[in-house]
Amino acid sequence: MPDTPPSPQSTPVDPDQVRALRAFNRFYTQRTGLLDPYLGSAFSLTEVRVLYELAHHTPCTASELGRRLLLDAGYLSRIVRRFTGAGWITRSPLPGDARQHALGLTPQGRAAFEPLQQRSRDEAAHLLAPLAPDQRQALVSALARAQRLLAPDAPAPARTAVLRDVRPGDMGWVVQQHGEIYAREYGWNSEFEALVAEIAAGMIRRHDPAWERGWIAELDGERVGSVFVVRKSETEAQLRLLILSPAARGLGLGARLADECLAFARAKGYRKMVLWTNSILSAARAIYAKRGFTLVHSEAHHGYGKDLVGETWELAL
Numbered sequence: 001m002p003d004t005p006p007s008p009q010s011t012p013v014d015p016d017q018v019r020a021l022r023a024f025n026r027f028y029t030q031r032t033g034l035l036d037p038y039l040g041s042a043f044s045l046t047e048v049r050v051l052y053e054l055a056h057h058t059p060c061t062a063s064e065l066g067r068r069l070l071l072d073a074g075y076l077s078r079i080v081r082r083f084t085g086a087g088w089i090t091r092s093p094l095p096g097d098a099r100q101h102a103l104g105l106t107p108q109g110r111a112a113f114e115p116l117q118q119r120s121r122d123e124a125a126h127l128l129a130p131l132a133p134d135q136r137q138a139l140v141s142a143l144a145r146a147q148r149l150l151a152p153d154a155p156a157p158a159r160t161a162v163l164r165d166v167r168p169g170d171m172g173w174v175v176q177q178h179g180e181i182y183a184r185e186y187g188w189n190s191e192f193e194a195l196v197a198e199i200a201a202g203m204i205r206r207h208d209p210a211w212e213r214g215w216i217a218e219l220d221g222e223r224v225g226s227v228f229v230v231r232k233s234e235t236e237a238q239l240r241l242l243i244l245s246p247a248a249r250g251l252g253l254g255a256r257l258a259d260e261c262l263a264f265a266r267a268k269g270y271r272k273m274v275l276w277t278n279s280i281l282s283a284a285r286a287i288y289a290k291r292g293f294t295l296v297h298s299e300a301h302h303g304y305g306k307d308l309v310g311e312t313w314e315l316a317l
Contacts (some may be wrong), residue, residue, distance in 0.1 A: 051113040054105045056160050061100045166214040171200045174226045188304035217253045224248035227257040237265040239275040258287050266317050279309040
């Protein structure tokens with residue numbers, strides 16, 4: 001009979017492979033700034049991970065937090081106590097079990113964490129920037145494969161999707177996403193990005209918080225979509241700049257963004273909502289049609305380097 005292949009546990013590990021893995025660990029921690037202090041901040045990597053978990057998985061008990069981060073209970077308790085003293089963490093009795101407390105970030109805690117998260121995003125983008133698009137995808141695929149090999153039984157991580165208010169810096173991201181996505185998927189030229197930049201600038205300058213609002217969709221802490229309600233008149237609102245990045249499609253976020261707009265407009269007493277789009281944007285048109293919008297006018301035009309058909313849609317509220 002043929003020999004039975006040795007189990008992974010009984011297979012000796014090649015010392016050269018051990019050295020290779022350790023060499024990669026040293027390379028990666030140096031290149032990504034993971035050594036203390038974290039990315040030049042006053043925090044350790046562990047402290048930033050605590051803030052990250054509380055920003056994206058709340059409410060969360062201390063025991064749950066410890067399991068996620070594989071932290072010693074005493075060490076974690078000292079971090080939580082210090083952050084609570086700084087006014088960054090809230091503690092409230094867990095419903096159904098008064099012996100445990102649900103932890104969450106206060107607005108001050110989120111304000112402390114957000115610059116660190118943005119710095120981490122910027123550092124990751126800086127590492128990927130020199131690579132060609134196919135090289136970036138190859139690297140991301142290799143990292144995903146490494147994660148599956150090292151944790152084959154781990155369940156797929158739950159994705160966290162939230163809609164939040166617009167913050168400083170978001171409008172620049174909205175303009176960038178419109179420029180990149182429409183160039184890549186429809187071949188539109190920079191005229192479109194310029195138009196979106198003008199719209200965004202006007203919305204910032206003339207924003208009326210009593211009657212207008214915007215939302216940013218985040219998936220696992222990353223911006224993936226946007227939408228805005230602007231006031232056209234006392235009775236008419238306009239839906240603007242609805243966009244969703246490819247990585248977030250198919251999760252219902254586009255529909256959620258549209259529904260938030262409609263709920264806000266109805267609560268404010270608007271009688272009608274209007275929007276302008278183009279006939280080739282089939283996914284967006286499907287969202288509008290499903291919510292009762294009707295096409296009231298269409299007109300051929302040449303814009304953004306393409307022959308297009310512009311459309312006006314309306315919905316009585």
